[in-house]
Amino acid sequence: MDSPLKQHLIDPEICIRCYTCEMTCPLGAIEHDDNNVVVDAGKCNFCMDCIPVCPTGSIDEWRVVATPYSLEEQFRWEELPEQGEVTVSETAGAAPSGKAADDPIAALLAEAHRGAGGKARAPASASKPTVNLYNLGNPIEAVVQGNYRLTAEGSGVDVRHIILDFQGKPFPVLEGQSIGIIAPGADANGKPHLPRLYSVSSPRDGERPGYHNVSLTIKRDDHGLCSNYACDLQKGDKVKVTGPFGATFLLPNDPDARLLMVCTGTGSAPMRAFTMARQRTVGKKSGGMVMFFGARTPDSLPYFGPLNKVASSLLQKHLVFSRMPSQGKEYVQDRMRTEEDVVAEMLQDSNTHIYICGVKAMEDGVERAFTNIAESIGHQWRNLRDGMRDEGRYHVETY
């Protein structure tokens, strides 16, 4: 079997050859010659003991490869090779040995991204994502660290914040990526259930910084096999997970990038991840983020409480409700029109990245709002959008 392997590597341009990693590795998987310090892919078991002891950060490098780089190759390197084609190939059948089960996932994501109106591209400054590290034939087992209800009991909506821990095994996920949850049991044909995709709502370094645990934001669908399974998970339960998936709906690393986020319901998951990632990186500097977030009522809006605590200098929030008893219905597109100046100014800034995530039904309204606002500043929305998308600055994920 030659399914792609995630290989641990050291960046020779950053490494200072202090050999602390080599002395720390419990398996003797790290060695050096006069040129480089290298990791033996045949011995490394991803225990991660070497990561915190490295003073330079050169050791936290990973490449998904069909054939691991040999020690001899690594000894000769003057710089780290770029990630090859293996990871970014999201399309079905790109890897000859790709599991059939990955194909429906690629199709699902393509469908979710259709609202962008063309081939989606990742932001220029986004980190390289790892995808398809675990699949149906080779899932990773996660342990549930917590399951918290985010919406009020009487709100009629049950949205859960579920935290998964991968027990120190590698699961490198970026904000905006999705992971698959496999419900136990088998379908009517006796085959195991296919994974259901959920967008992660935690930043890359973990729900808790440095812990590399992952949170999901899952809404219970009364008839949904997987969402019921997930929403009923208890602390300590073990869950089979695939992924990560998705290589375009990603956060730009450029600190000057501005984000315009439009979401409804659990579409807030990636927005939460983006916001927390920025919160952790920019410190007190302005985050340059604006969010339009729609729900029926405050008590059915996921993360209503915590969101209100995020400083406006980091994130300008527009929480919009469509079922407030004493008010008329207001949807995200309505508020975008009210805040036309804010949106228009961002549309004209080449640092702006737009993210839309939520139910498919929101697409039309949001699209119309953008069209109107673009016209008001003398632009044709379609051209503006296509240009932004080609530059990796326009992203849609709807379901």
Added chain:
Amino acid sequence: MVDLINVSYDTQIPNNVGLSQDRRVLKALEKWHPGYLNWWGKLIPQNFQDNMVYLRTAVSVDPKGWAKFGYVKMPDYRWGVLLAPQVEDRRIPFGEHAGQPAWQEVPGEYRNMLKRLIVIQGDTEPGSVEQQRFLGLTAPSLYDMRNLFQVNVEEGRHLWAMVYLLHKYFGKDGREEADDLLRRQSGSQEAPRMLGAFNEETPDWLSFFMFTYFTDRDGKMQLESLAQSGFDPLSRTCRFMLTEEAHHMFVGETGVGRVVQRTCDAMAAAGLSDPSEIGKVRDLGVIDLPTIQKKLNLHYSLSLDLFGQEVSTNAANAFNAGIKGRYMENRIDDDHRLTHATYKVRNIVGGQIAEEEVPALTAINMRLRDDYIRDAAGGVGRWNKIIEKSGIPFQLELPHEAFHRQIGVFSAIKASPAGDILSEAQWSANRDAWLPSKADGDYIQSLMVPCYEPGQYASWIAPPKVGIDGKPGEFEYVQIHHA
């Protein structure tokens, strides 16, 4: 049950040695503690003591817990006593007792030898903090300021590590020695630090980078050979210190590398390719490559002196006793006793520098120095790659071991960086071509203006390639504006 992995905070002194159950040592350390805080408080300029600094602190000694990052005010840094976990059934790895169980208590016959080694090591730790005390005022960036302070607090912790050993295992003598570690001062006339290199000034940031690269690397080699010790508590202490020491190597190597990078970039932008056009290069506000070479010559030669006499019976005794081993002793494939082995050392024979075979036991210092030279050469090669990429015809080089020495056989002569023996007159005529002159120092000093805006760097140094703890370029490593 004493938790030997996680740091316990049940006393004022964070530790993983069960201090709360060791009343005698706890009491002694608590008595020493105020003096330490006082020393620290007087040392670092007050405004920096109030700043929040993004530092790493160990919460346990296993790899998962020893690097936790967060904002801390330096006086609140959790200095403590941290020993690497005990290895079960550890044996004395070398010397005449090789193969016997490692000592958990001080062996009486080696008590003085051990104490002296610990005191010498302990004396260097506060010494370097004293040398670097004013550098924060001229930090070329908040990133560099943070790295300086990280080095400082860890040197402070290393002092704690040595003081613990003195208090725990050496009774009254040990307590007196520990007090003296706070009494001596770098550069002081009455009570200087024990080793020469720790009484030199660190007047500017290039010196700081050279110091962390060359002088702290001596510390790394010394710690590594003490980590081999048959006295297990010393071995465990030094093993944990080594993980911290790696950060200091990093600050030095990348610091010098970034200075070189900036000079090359500025020369390229100005269309200069001749490194010897010092005036023109200096007009660009960067440090010319020949001056960087001079700084290297100075710090490298001072650091070689730290290894002591080439042929030394003290070193032989310490090895034979199983107290201080060789660099990476556990990876050396020989009998670890060296009773009949020989080693080649360079000496002055008939007015010439020549190689001699001497008993390997007496050449332990020399062997460590050779390992050091090999280790130090690696980074110089990487700096040269930066220069090579820019197409400037220049190479940094380690000078000959006989150059500018105060200790050992070569202190009796004058030699050029190439290793040619010179007369006093020849030396005096060339000194300023090989070592930083007053004018060089003045020029570098003129560049030492602070740059305290997040993400900004002084004119003479390039930004780092990666941030600390994966932080982005604009990260505010020291919250200097909020104090």
